[in-house]
Amino acid sequence: MLRGLYTWTMQLADHPRAMWVLALIAFIESSVFPIPPDVIMIPMILARPNRAFAIAGVALVASVLGGLLGYAIGALAYEQIGQPILASMGKAEAMESFNTRFNDFGFWAVLTAGMTPFPYKVITIMSGWTGMPLGTFIATSILARGLRFFIVAALLWKYGAPIRDFIERRLGLMFILFVALLLGGFYVVRYL
Template identity: 75%
Template sequence: MLRNLYDWTMSLADHPRALWALAVVAFVESSVFPIPPDVLMIPMILARPSRAWLIALVATVASVLGGLLGYGIGYFFYEAIGEPILSSLGKAHAMEEFNVRFNGVGFWAVLIAGVTPFPYKVITIMSGWTAMPLATFVVTSIIARALRFFIVASLLRAFGTPVRDFIERRLGLVFTGFIGLLIGGFYVVRFM
């Protein structure tokens, strides 16, 4: 079953509308979707290494735009939903303290979440929720997401064939490692 899913993803990666699919996945992953765009981006680059920079650029732009949606969710819906709940629990002051602390390190939080497997959507929503300056959020998101996607693109472009051979020979191990990173990211979010 895993082999069939891999083969299907590789065929989708070479589809004429693959860039649009990547843009949609990168956009929604930045605010609500649990699957990172790497799942589609990596096979797309492996299938067509000559398009690595274009693929990374599409993922970066769509991810930052999706991050703005996440920021908006946190910014506009915190007052309607989050604040009344915290006030009823007598915790509104705790949120104000958290906002100050988060925004003090917000640049680094966005940068780290944007580059690592840490769920970026958590930081996009929290950035809006804490009213991080929008310019700081956008600039940091562009830097972080470009770093992440262009590093992956560079590595795959340079070492694509051996990487593809490794993945195809050890598909179960690669899948297990990816799931481990995903679970680790959720674990970090829970205890952060």
């Protein structure tokens, strides 16, 4: 089953509309969707390494635009939309005390969440809710998401064939590692 899913993802990654799918996933992941764009970005780059940096660029632009939606949710509709999203992650009661400290570390929070498996949507919504300066939010989001997506793109572009072979030989292990990182990000959000 896992091998079939991998093959399907690789075929989807080489589809003519794959960039649009990546853009959509990167956009909604930054505000409401729990699955990171890496799920499709990495297979797309492995399928077409010569387009690695264009793929990273699409993910960057869509992610930052989606981050602006998350910021708007926090700034304009926190009570109606933002709070339920954060409450679903177990953070509703901690939000008030966190609000006062967030903007002191806002740059580092956005930078860290933008580059790690930590759910970026939490930081985008919090940035809007706490009133982080929009310019700081945008600049830090571009820096963080750019570093994340372009480092992945550069590594896959340079070492794509050996990495693809490694993934294909150890598909089960790679899937477990991916799920562990994803669950670890959710654990950090829920319990820290």
